[in-house]
Amino acid sequence: MCQTGGQDNCNIACTADNVLTDSKKAHIRDTLIPAATAYLTSALDVISVSGNLRVGSDNECTIRDPLTIPPQYLDSGAGVAADIILMVSARPTAGTLLAFAGACKVDQYNRPIVANINFGPSNLKPQTPVDPSELGTAIHELVHGLGFTATGKTGFAKFLDLATNTTRPEAQVIGATVTVGSTNSYSYDAINTTAALAEARAHFGCNSLAGVPLEQQGGLGTARSHWEKRVFWNELMTGTSSADPRVSRITLALLQDSGWYTANFDAAQKFSFGKGKGCSFIDNKCVAGSWPANYICSTDKVRSCNFDRSARSQCQLVEYSSGGPAADMQYFSNPNLGGADSLADFCPMVIEFSNGVCSNTANIDANNDPFFAQVFSRDSVCIDSSIGLAAGEENIRCYRSGCSSATQAVVQVGANWGSCAGGESGLTAAGFSGSWDCPSAEWVTAQCGATASFPTLTAVAPTSIQLTGGESVTLTGSGFTADMYVAIGPVSCNSIVLLSTTEATCTTAPSTIPSSIAANIATVPRTAAIIRADASAATLANAATVVTPSPAVSLLPASTLVMAASLLAALAMLFA
Structure with missing residues (x-):
């Protein structure tokens, strides 16, 4: 102690x-x-x-x-x-x-x-x-x-061969190498056990992958005991922590390959870094043309959404005074300049802010978020946006989003629900200054393309609600679940009671839109939306009128009006 x-x-x-x-x-x-x-x-x-x-x-x-x-x-x-x-x-x-x-x-x-x-x-x-x-x-x-380790009492050198109930030679576990780059190349030791290699090949879309790359830097306890940071980034078993770590099927497969465990692959978490990027993603260095543009950067402190729009991020480069990139890991004319995460081979990566993960509700800033229509929630993603911002200020925000079809995403910005097939720009939000842009069609497909089914929303009652909340609402449609998010325009509807998969009730919550902004939002029919936990969504245009406050009009007291009339009469006499 x-x-x-x-x-x-x-x-x-x-x-x-x-x-x-x-x-x-x-x-x-x-x-x-x-x-x-x-x-x-x-x-x-x-x-x-x-x-x-x-x-x-x-x-x-x-x-x-x-x-x-x-x-x-x-x-x-x-x-x-x-x-x-x-x-x-x-x-x-x-x-x-x-x-x-x-x-x-x-x-x-x-x-x-x-x-x-x-x-x-x-x-x-x-x-x-x-x-x-x-x-x-x-x-x-x-x-x-x-047992996910190359050192200590047990680990890769002690995996069990189930056929013989004997220890497998380490060369049958770490039995491959992966080479990076055609010039100034370097290599990783790599796992080539059956299940882990099959899962890695499927994830990256690289059927010729010789092995799953292990970290080669960091010294004893880090090297060879973690997945390579450069190609696994926010996977749970890399050597540096991430703002939003994910357990992939590849990690569960390696634990199953140990011979000690059977993996439940349904427990794997969504892991999309490098997914479907092909062999070149692993074999090539992280340079423009070889790697996706939204993974890497060239100018320090430039802010953007991260690789899958799950977080607000920033280009983070470091000029190292010592321990900087070796010649085979240099990406700039300044040989001491490199990415901030050395385990990622000094790649100039876009790095998530520790408080930038859009799905983490601990990141909510209740005093400031409403003025930018920003929402941290289970369903939120990072969107390019200048909503509520002065020119030149930060241009990324977290907004709630779901998939209304395999090729269509919906995004909530304040009172508005925008529909995105990919690349639409200059979209606005009632009452707010600025605009926002839809993600690319590639992102929409990656986010929505594999969704198995979608709910529908066909009716909302009553058809007029207040911003102040506290009203009971009945929803009609299909595919309803108890975990779905419900909103009518800017008004969330909580305490969901699932009567059936086609009918539910909920109670509206007070809108978080600041009163100074709400006063500039017209009282018109608004789109209602539901988003299930798997991100599948449905919208209903003109579902209900959201009654917003009228712009404030200051009335002068009667005594003031009498005094003003007397003054005008006196002035009239003076200039008669």
Whole structure:
């Protein structure tokens, strides 16, 4: 335990931030660990031991600093009905390191049965909802503890050959190389196990891919123990954290290839970085013409939406004084200039703001967002927009969006619901200055093309509602779900009661549009919309009139009018 003003056994000078407070302890115990283990329980199955799990007679668990395994889990104890014992600690960590983990005991087939995850208290951020990056780090470290690693007690060198129940040679797991570039080329070690390689080939659209590239930088504990950052970017198992980490089918496939687990691929999260970009995306360096233009950049601090429009982002370049790009990873005439994430081979990447993920409701700024019609929500995406902004200011915002067909997206900006087939520009929003542009047709297809089905919306009652909320609304259509978002123009409708898949009721909430803007919005019929959790959507034009306040008119008191009349009479006499 870290004591204020002292040193812990890792020789880190402690400050008050390093102390495990009650709130930080509760955050680990009641939020991070339950959420992380619940996800992994849904994603992986394992052949359970017969009876209770006991872990031997040695009571020491050592990853970096030793922990004592409680006696009830040893051979002399009662054991526990579990597949793995997770020991959680909170010792200080250096710098910005949030957590580390690894297995300290394995069974006869080298499957981890005891693992330690340690959280650095100074880097914990207890908040509701939980920070996706922080939860992602917890899951990431637990996956290391399950065997996704090239170092430690178990891992790639100890994978099980199910046909013989013997350990596979590491060369059958990390048995390929991937070369990048035709000049000044460099190579990655790569995973070539059956399921992981098949999933990677399908994801990238590269049937000739020899192996799944592993990180080659970062030193012991990072190199060869993570996916290559350059081509996996925000995948959970890269070597640096992301604002919106995703568990891909490729990671679940590798865990299945270990021989210790069976993966539930339905638990994989949507991962779109590099999807369908072909072999050139992996084989070529990240330069214009070889890589998509919205992945890379050339001018520092220029803001834009990220590669899949899930977040507000910025070009981040660094002029390195040391440790900069080697000759085979240089992209600028200045040899010291490179992308801010060195693990991505110094590629000049567009990097998401930590508070820029549009689906993260913790990013809501209730004081400012309404003046730009900005909405952070489950359904929000990044859109090029100058709505509510002065010329030259930031030109990207998060707006709610869904797919009304395989080739059509809808976007809510204030009171308006715009329809996008791709590339429409100069669209406006009632009451706001500025305009916004639809994403490209390529993005619409990528976002909407694989949607299996779409709801419909055929009627809304009543046909006139107030901005102030509190009214009951009945919806008619098809494909309704309890998790759908409902809005009539700028008015959200919450507390949804699903009467059937064709009928639902909800209660309107007060509009968040500022009164100064609402006063300039005409009282006219507005489009209603529903968006389901899978982003499929339906709209109904002219569904209901949204009654907005009339522009304020100041009336002078009667006494003032009398005084003004007397003054005019006096002036008339003076100039008669």
